[in-house]
Amino acid sequence: MAQSILxxxxxxxxxxxxxxxxxxxxxxxxxxxxxxxxxxxxxxVLYASPIRFTPLLDGSTIDLPxxxxxxxxxxxxxxxxxxxxxxxxxxxxxxxxxxxxxDGVLNALSECAGEFVVATAGADLEGVLxxxxxxxxxxxxxxxxxxxxxxxxxxxxxxxxxxxxxxxDSYALDIGGRLVRLAADGTVxxxxxxxxxxxxxxxxxxxPGRRADWCELVRLCEAMAEVLSKLCRGEALEDxxxxxxxxxxxxxxxxxxxxxxxxxxxxxxxxxxxxxxxxQLVFGDIGPLLGQCIRERFAQDGIAVxxxxxxxxxxxxxxxxxxxxxxxxxVICDAxxxxxxxxxxxxxxxxxxxxxxxxxxxxxxxxxxEGRRACLWxxxxxxxxxxQILEMARQLVALADEEGLLTVAVENDFAKALGMAIRRMxxxxxxxxxxxxxxxxxxxxxxIARPVxxxxxVVIKTLVYETPS
Numbered sequence: 395m396a397q398s399i400l401x402x403x404x405x406x407x408x409x410x411x412x413x414x415x416x417x418x419x420x421x422x423x424x425x426x427x428x429x430x431x432x433x434x435x436x437x438x439v440l441y442a443s444p445i446r447f448t449p450l451l452d453g454s455t456i457d458l459p460x461x462x463x464x465x466x467x468x469x470x471x472x473x474x475x476x477x478x479x480x481x482x483x484x485x486x487x488x489x490x491x492x493x494x495x496x497d498g499v500l501n502a503l504s505e506c507a508g509e510f511v512v513a514t515a516g517a518d519l520e521g522v523l524x525x526x527x528x529x530x531x532x533x534x535x536x537x538x539x540x541x542x543x544x545x546x547x548x549x550x551x552x553x554x555x556x557x558x559x560x561x562x563d564s565y566a567l568d569i570g571g572r573l574v575r576l577a578a579d580g581t582v583x584x585x586x587x588x589x590x591x592x593x594x595x596x597x598x599x600x601x602p603g604r605r606a607d608w609c610e611l612v613r614l615c616e617a618m619a620e621v622l623s624k625l626c627r628g629e630a631l632e633d634x635x636x637x638x639x640x641x642x643x644x645x646x647x648x649x650x651x652x653x654x655x656x657x658x659x660x661x662x663x664x665x666x667x668x669x670x671x672x673x674q675l676v677f678g679d680i681g682p683l684l685g686q687c688i689r690e691r692f693a694q695d696g697i698a699v700x701x702x703x704x705x706x707x708x709x710x711x712x713x714x715x716x717x718x719x720x721x722x723x724x725v726i727c728d729a730x731x732x733x734x735x736x737x738x739x740x741x742x743x744x745x746x747x748x749x750x751x752x753x754x755x756x757x758x759x760x761x762x763x764e765g766r767r768a769c770l771w772x773x774x775x776x777x778x779x780x781x782q783i784l785e786m787a788r789q790l791v792a793l794a795d796e797e798g799l800l801t802v803a804v805e806n807d808f809a810k811a812l813g814m815a816i817r818r819m820x821x822x823x824x825x826x827x828x829x830x831x832x833x834x835x836x837x838x839x840x841x842i843a844r845p846v847x848x849x850x851x852v853v854i855k856t857l858v859y860e861t862p863s
Contacts, residue, residue, distance in 0.1 A: 399851075400440075400474065402482035405710040406461065406499065409548030409572050409658060409677075411448045412710045413468045415441040415479070441472035445706065456499050481843055481851050485520060485709060520709055521545060521552030521564040527711035528656040529703035535559040539651030541700075544622060545708055546659035546688075548572035548679070549586075550640065551622065552709075555650055563648040566640040569618045571659045571681025580605045580672040588638070592617055595634035608671065615684045619691040626650055626697050652698045656708030659685045664705070725850055726813025726828040731799050732844045734827075737769045739803075739838040747772055749782060752789035766795040771834040774804040774812075783808070787815035791822055798824035803832040803840070 403414045419436040449460035469476065486499060524545035525531055534541040534556035542555040551569040555562045568588035575584040582602045585593075593600065596617050598610050621635045628649045636643065655663045662669070662685020669675070669682045676682065692699055704711050740759040742752055752772070760766045770793060775782055790812075794800040800823040804812065809830035816822055827842060829850055834840065843851040 399480035400478050402479050402484075403710045404465065404482075404484040406448055406456070406484070406486040407547050407709070408550070408570060409448060409679075410445045410706075411461065411464060412445045412707065413441075413443040413465065414439055414707070414710050415468075415472050415474055416711075418481075439711065441468070441474070442707065443468045443471070458499055461499065481853060483523070483853060485523065520550075521554040521566060522561060524552055524656050524708040525554035525556060525561075525564075527704045527708035528654055530554065530654050531556045531559060531561075532703075533652075533654075533700070540649070542626065542650035542653045543702070543708075544653060544655050545657040546570060546655060546663070546684070547657040547709075548681070551657075553625075553644070555648055563645045565642060565644045567621065567638040568640060569621065569638060569684075571677075571684055572679040574600060574606075574611070574614070574680045575678055576606060576672065576675060576680075577678065578672070580608070582606050583678070589614070591634045591637045595632065606672075611680060611683060612687070615680055615687040616691065618684060619687040622688060623691050623695050623697060626653055626692075627695060652700050653692070654700050654702040655688070656702055656705050658706050659688075660702065660705045662686055663689050663699075664701070665689075725809045725830060726817070726826055727845060727850055728799075728825040728827060729844055731825045731827060732842055734801070734840075734842045736839050736841065737767060737801060738763055739834045739840055740768045740770050741835055742770055742772045747774070749785050749789060752786060753793060756793055760793060765797070766793075767797075767799075768795070769801040769803055769834070769840050771803045771832070772805075774806045774808060776806050778806075778808050778811070783811050783815050786812055787819055791816055791819040794823035794825075799827070800825070801827045801842075803829040803834060805831070805833050807831060 398417050398419050401416050401418050403416070405412050417436075417438045417440055419438075443464075446464060449457035449464075451457045521543070525541075525543035528543045528545070530541040530543035531554075535558060540555055540557045540562065542553060545552045545554075547570050549568070549570040549572060550566050552564070552566045554564040568586065573586040573589050574582070576582055582600050582604060585600050585602060592598075593614065596613060598614050598617070600606055600610055600614070617635075618638075621631065621638060623629075624631055624635070625644055626649065628646070659681045662682045665685065666689075667674075669686045674682055702708070740756060740763070742756045742759075756770055760768055760770075770790070774786070778786075790800065790802060800816070802809075802812070802816075807830050809828040813826055813828035816826060816828065829842070829852065832840075832852060832854070834854060838854055841853040843853075
């Protein structure tokens with residue numbers, strides 16, 4: 395029997411902020427003679443907010459009261475109460491994630507947006523959500539080949555590449571439409587420090603307080619477009635170009651067959667109106683010119699570009715409709731321990747799994763977690779035998795946190811059998827959560843909601859905070 399829940403998506407970006415509320419229909423998609431397979435069957439956007447400029451008190455501080463008012467207005471306009479929201483994600487993205495009070499903004503949004511709304515930041519996660527919202531992930535399931543989505547906003551470009559519905563790679567670069575801002579007469583108001591190595595290498599001069607030379611702006615946008623083209627074609631980057639990566643570079647052996655674009659700048663990538671003077675920079679930044687240069691460069695280099703389902707709303711649609719995952723219906727879950735938020739993941743085995751050493755390998759990582767509060771994860775056997783289940787249970791029983799809660803997630807489908815074995819052990823934890831069909835990694839965080847429609851909703855995220863600039 396299908397059941398519907400409400401999910402929220404909030405995107406606080408470099409340039410703009412927006413919110414959606416969607417209805418997710420959860421049900422069993424298995425056949426009459428197959429094992430239960432409960433998943434999200436349908437996603438429907440019920441409300442999409444106006445797109446607002448992200449409110450700033452100054453160049454390095456987000457206006458938190460203004461953001462709270464925006465969220466309140468969205469709830470009122472949608473006619474939805476916070477208590478009705480079951481899941482979702484609040485994402486602070488791009489250069490906004492580098493503001494001095496970004497952590498405080500995320501915490502406040504998590505508190506005011508609903509009972510089980512997660513607050514996350516991270517360039518890789520943004521790229522993945524945008525790729526899902528833009529349809530690249532779905533297209534990769536339906537057609538052969540690798541599909542790359544480039545989400546280009548005000549401060550960053552977030553990339554994700556998919557094949558057969560699976561994520562192959564994600565990365566981000568300091569390429570965006572508001573890294574250079576201008577007055578109506580072309581006077582330069584702001585140039586991001588992150589562009590300066592590229593500008594110096596290219597011999598481009600743009601000085602705040604002076605009128606920009608149009609040809610210099612074109613050269614800068616062409617240089618950024620060339621970086622994206624090189625990544626799609628597997629061509630080596632120069633040092634000044636590689637300096638645009640945020641955190642880590644793209645995988646060298648993961649080239650796309652088709653590309654799509656989302657984010658605010660994508661409106662100009664897919665457009666065809668010429669951008670030839672300052673009057674056409676309608677938002678006081680280089681976004682329209684950058685989009686035009688990308689369109690022309692990709693056409694020149696013969697890179698296949700396909701239409702996208704969402705453009706400027708791709709990230710928020712991904713957050714509101716695609717952040718939720720479901721653990722299998724055969725789980726063990728003490729519901730009174732839920733919801734859990736921001737549990738760090740301890741990946742027990744870095745390589746081959748030896749279940750006789752499970753406790754030995756998990757203990758050091760657990761000791762580094764406050765109160766030993768963490769989610770232990772390992773793949774586990776595809777079809778574990780009885781002795782394997784007992785050995786895993788024996789190793790896990792003493793790994794509960796200081797409050798007596800043991801949280802375990804495995805990739806393969808045996809959580810219920812494992813949980814029952816743990817409960818029968820001497821010294822079993824007071825409370826137990828044992829989930830399956832979940833893939834995690836060290837550095838991930840997990841949110842676990844109360845059971846819905848016989849399954850456990852889960853949001854997995856990577857919290858990546860950069861030092862404020």
